[in-house]
Amino acid sequence: MIIMLQPPEGVPPLLIGMSIDEARNAMALWGSPEDVFAAPGEAPRLRVRDEGLTRDIFAHIGDDGKVSAIEVWKPISSKHQGEAVRVLYDDMDIFALPAGDIIRSLRDRGIVVDESDPFYPNCPRLTLGFNREGGDDIEGELGVARFFESVLVARSGYYE
Template identity: 30%
Template sequence: MEVEIRPQVGVGPFRLGMSVAQARGTFHASGPFRPVADDTSPGQIVLRHEESGLDVVLGFTRGALSGVELFRFRNEDADVRILFDGLDVFRTPSEDLFEQLALRGHVIEEDDLGFDALPELKVILANQSSHEQPVDEEGDPLYYDYVLVADWI
């Protein structure tokens, strides 16, 4: 499975600005994701890709999709790729991804909390998961494990 991040547009089949009903129709029609909980008038919908453990959170403001959060998969062997500008966000070491995005002309703002923002694209990348993820020799997370694509940051 490949899911493409499209800044200022959405993630995979989910488009910023779509209604709750449209989002529900999209994940029911697209197959690989299932809702974790059901709410008739949600502020958010939490979806999971069972095979990989990838979580997707759809956030709504005034009934319109305003943000999509992706949480890195838990099954390292799963055939899942989350692509941003042709790069696999959750399988490319975060330092390499950071450098590649900078080489492609993206402005990246770092903060002391572990969040890297691409403000002109309204995207945030982080490696602050509470789940066990691969680490480097010093014990630091090897990959980003969180992405937010929003209509504002």
């Protein structure tokens, strides 16, 4: 299974700006969407995951009732029905390559990467964000994960 990231549009078939019902229908490709009830002050979310955590995908819903961001977590197991689960942006396998290599590759393509928070680098114009917190592969003095733990595709202006 291949999951393609297409910022700022979304993670097809799940797209930024969809209603909750449209998002549920789109996410059904990956499994059965469930409502994640938000704590006070947090936006509601939809989630699709399977028992083996080969897929764990969230649709974050904004105040307008539309999808404002999509978060894909690193597959725990790389196999889904005999096929590798890959999360791609262009030709980069986001969870198979070290985070530093992906950041360098993005910069080599002329994409601005903000690493002011080393645990949560992001590409503001591309509306792509990453999570390097936690994981079993901690490195460096700061203790960031060697590989990304999750990736977020957001609506335009999300990081501004």
